[in-house]
Amino acid sequence: MVNRFKLSIFERFYVVPFVAVAIAAVVYAGVGVVTGEPASWTVQLITALGCVMCSHLRFPSGRVSGLPMLGVAVTLLSLARPESEYLLSVSIWAVGLLASQMFVLRSIAVALYAVGISTVGGLVFVTVHNELARAGVWSLLAYTLASGAYFGVALLLEFLRARGRWSLEQTFGLSALSLARVAAVVLLVAVVSTIMSALDTAVIPWLERDSDTRLTPLVILLAATLFLVIGQWTRFRRVNQRLSGVVGAAVDLPWAMEGGLRKALELRAKMVLQASETEVRTQPPEHGEIGSRVRLESGIDEYIVASRRLGALPLGGVEQQALTALAHMASETVRIQNDVDNLERRANSDPLTGLPNYGAFQSALVEANENRSYHSGIAVLFIDLDNFKKLNDSRGHHTGDELLKVVASRLRNSVGVRDFVSRIGGDEFVVILTELQTVAQSKELADTIIGELGAPLTLDGQEFTPVVSAGLAFSGHREIDAQLLVVDADRSMLQVKRSRRQGGPAEGSSVSIASHRSTRTNDIVARAINEDRLTLAFQPIVSIDQGRIWAFEALVRYIDPELGPISPSSLVARAKSLGLMDELTRQIVVKAMDAAEKFYAVEPSIACMTVNLELGQISEDHLGPFIREVARSHPNVSMCIELNERSLRSVTDDLRREAEIMQDAGVIIALDDYGSDDSSVGALVRFPMDILKIDKSLIDDLGDVRQREVIKALQGFGDNLDYTMIVEGIESPDMVDVMVELGVRSAQGYYFGRPQSFRQTMDRIRKFGTAAVIS
Incomplete structure (x- = not known):
């Protein structure tokens, strides 16, 4: 059988004595059945059967997952009344527990460990109860103290196995243990034991009008059935919680893309599965783990892996299905987001150069204008490649395309990380310069960019020196209509081209500042100062x-x-x-x-x-x-x-x-x-x-x-x-x-x-x- 738990080296050594106790109990029960003559075989067999029916029921003891919660089956041991043959009764009871735990835990070793702890606790329970009963202690109090002793011993043994790490931070302490919940389970066992014992020793004789009448086997089965119903209800509730968690993840995971889908998936899986550990990794699940394939990055397969430590119910088929669903949702979230990103990229980028297109530039310009600080200026640099049509006609469009790619690459490398570069059509490019203080600073940056673009390059084996005309429009304040910056920069660029046609410099790139914009702002500032505004x-x-x-x-x-x-x-x-x-x-x-x-x-x-x-x-x-x-x-x-x-x-x-x-x-x-x-x-x-x-x-x-x-x-x-x-x-x-x-x-x-x-x-x-x- 596969071990569905993740055990540390210490735990592997720790469980050995309790496995030995469980084996000894099973052997003793077998010997007793063969050689002994117990007072009531029917009671003992029904007790074992009742354990098979109900011992999988567990009640939480806070955030600590503990094997001691097997202890609701101790109610059946109390009904067997093993005053004279308590050792054999506990051993047969342990056999019933073992049959149940091998099915529930799906691990012989872990089932034997669980039964070993329960056997030690059961012996303590029987001893305490019998001594208190002989002393004439009230039945409810006797069962309460006996149950408390059972759970106290079992919890202590589990605490030692966990090396005292019962704090919420997985460090030494008890903050993860809920004493109120443990007390509730103790009281539940005591009350059910008292009621069932009273039913068998008082109510049934009174109904039958015969003080010797007993229906002990039926009472044990009644208690087992009661716990079986509770167990099925808790199982249904657990499955419903898993389903609700998966549904919640379907809503939450798509929104976790920006904050880190990997971490969100791990946390969601840990919460839904109530696992001890969850991890997204490249290695598939190992011994004691469950996992499912997930793709959080394009072309890279990973696994979301979950495990539980010894002391909790194993991660089973329901948890595997939930984990598979979570992995599928996360993978689909990534795939759909990638598709959306690709569509947005295609809609907002130039297919030749990969630069943002005119639509993306418009959005970026509005963003830069609206969200700049009070002290921050921006500038628009409008760039046009001179004689580009002549190059296409003389050397072919493929050569022109190569030139556009080189210009795009040089623009990317020459601007700051917060600046924006776009190809808005044909041979025209626009750069948004941000975090500026003065016009002179923007002109200096523009000259640097144009200088980078004008460096010689090789096209089709021939050296070529790009020449560009550029217009610059600076804005030291938030614009009501940022599009005016583009108009001004474009107009200034056209002035450079017009100057060349009218006998200006024929070679070399140059930048022209939007003089009318600068003059207009100067007039506004001068008027504000002169009029004391x-x-x-x-x-x-x-x-x-x-x-x-x-x-x-x-x-x-x-x-x-x-x-x-x-x-x-x-x-x-x-x-x-x-x-x-x-x-x-x-x-x-x-x-x-x-x-x-x-x-x-x-x-x-x-x-x-x-x-x-x-x-x-x-x-x-x-x-x-x-x-x-x-x-x-x-x-x-x-x-x-x-x-x-x-x-x-x-x-x-x-x-x-x-x-x-x-x-x-x-x-x-x-x-x-x-x-x-x-x-x-x-x-x-x-x-x-x-x-x-x-x-x-x-x-x-x-x-x-x-x-x-x-x-x-x-x-x-x-x-x-x-x-x-x-x-x-x-x-x-x-x-x-x-x-x-x-x-x-x-x-x-x-x-x-x-x-x-x-x-x-x-x-x-x-x-x-x-x-x-x-x-």
């Missing part, structure tokens, strides 16, 4: 150890009625190019300090406002005198200017002196974004400052011990030199806990508050005061 948002800077706000950072915002919000980086870039940077900063400083005064009037402990400046703006030729005058005109609040760390790489002695003059005038100087890019240690020691602001890129992986040590070192550096250190980018309470652990005292980030308008900030102060975190 800019607004500010305020983000709190908090003291972690005190849990309060002590400053705000002022951030520029502008929403155009037609174009929508224009990102701060785009505003600054346009202002620089238009020569309006100083005017932009003047407006920000005036509005920020006026707001600071109003915040101070409501909450005097908030007495600092920070604004961002370019390093060169602190000179006497730019905003130095203005900044000092504004600081003096607001004596109640402190003004802090944040200078970007990157700009300090070109610092001069004159600018250092200007910074010292600022400090003498009461202006606080902060070094902003420290830790981004290739920050220099020299900036910390060569430039006068009061606050060091740590860029969020230095805390993007606080699980990395190196980041934690850097933050700790910088905090120590600030403490020693009397700098205030502010860590930016705090987004969760867990990050706050880490900062506290590292000794950081001041922080800024979305966890404490996103940038809000003046009205919203004032409402927060009035309602919550200086509380660092609000719910």
Whole structure:
């Protein structure tokens, strides 16, 4: 017979003594039948038959699967009343158990082990009950204590076999054992034993009006039938649970594709089959396991394998059918998803180059426009291959196809992972560039891409140098109609082609920027600055150890009625190019300090406002005198200017002196974004400052011990030199806990508050005061 259990080496040795006990019981029963003269052969045989009928019934003892639940058959042993021949009675009872367990467990060795444990428990049961009965203990109490002794011994033996691993986490402990369920089974055995015993010793004699009348064999059969009915009901319930689990899997598995179908299948199989272990693997099921073939990856056959440890009912035909159904559903889910993916790929891709087609490009453009951050710009690069028709006519379409494939491959390799490349038809390609800050950055990336496309290649054994015309349209803000970017880029590309026809450069690829778009945005920014339309948002800077706000950072915002919000980086870039940077900063400083005064009037402990400046703006030729005058005109609040760390790489002695003059005038100087890019240690020691602001890129992986040590070192550096250190980018309470652990005292980030308008900030102060975190 096949062993349907997965046994460890320890378990194989552990079961040997109990197998020996079971064999000894069977032998003793055989000898007793041949040589002995028991008081009632009928009672003993009916007891054995009753065991065959009902001993497969098991009751759960929590999440522990235990052989001791065979013990409901001990009720039959109690009805046999083996006061004088208890050893032979237990042995014959064990024979009935063995016959049943060989059928249920389908393993001679495991059946003998189960019977061995039950025999030891049965001897304990009979001994305890007989002694209590002789002492005149109430029948129900005697059966209860005897049943408790049976289950206690059996559970102890099982606990030893499991080496104490009866916790929910499969570690040493008892949390998986339900004492309430064990007590319920003990009580069930005791009550049934008491009722059946009373029926045979009291009720039947009373009905027959004869004190000597007994129907013990019939009573035993009645008890066995009762348990048989319960057993069939529990079996039906088990099959129904398997079916419900399979039906539930049919609903759940298709939705598990993105989250990991492999793990979902293992968990679902473990739950449906109530298996000890489930695993998807390449090896077929082994000894003590059941399994079914499954295909979770195209062309790769694997197996979903399940097993149960010794002590539970084996995985049988019902479980095998359920597992096969689960494997089939998972395989079909993968096949159907692959078919859908292939259809989508064909519908949204160009068959020649494999690039997304025009339809996919349209969707990607909308996605890039709608889901970019407030600070992020995008650009559309429209590319056309020059003289492509001439190449097709002179060398054949197969040569043109090869050129298109090479161009597609070069485009893929030259863009970033978040950028999007598409062939929209013929010899035209479009690239969506994302996460941009300025027009100059987008132009630099476009020149790099065009340079890659223009590298020589070999077509049909001849060297060929592709020449392309390209138009670039940059957007620094979310567009109302992103399709306008394509129109502008296409128009700029056509200008390049027109220029060539009108005597411009005949050779070499080139990129043209959509000048009318840039001019239009410049006009909007210039008008916003000249007409003082800019607004500010305020983000709190908090003291972690005190849990309060002590400053705000002022951030520029502008929403155009037609174009929508224009990102701060785009505003600054346009202002620089238009020569309006100083005017932009003047407006920000005036509005920020006026707001600071109003915040101070409501909450005097908030007495600092920070604004961002370019390093060169602190000179006497730019905003130095203005900044000092504004600081003096607001004596109640402190003004802090944040200078970007990157700009300090070109610092001069004159600018250092200007910074010292600022400090003498009461202006606080902060070094902003420290830790981004290739920050220099020299900036910390060569430039006068009061606050060091740590860029969020230095805390993007606080699980990395190196980041934690850097933050700790910088905090120590600030403490020693009397700098205030502010860590930016705090987004969760867990990050706050880490900062506290590292000794950081001041922080800024979305966890404490996103940038809000003046009205919203004032409402927060009035309602919550200086509380660092609000719910």
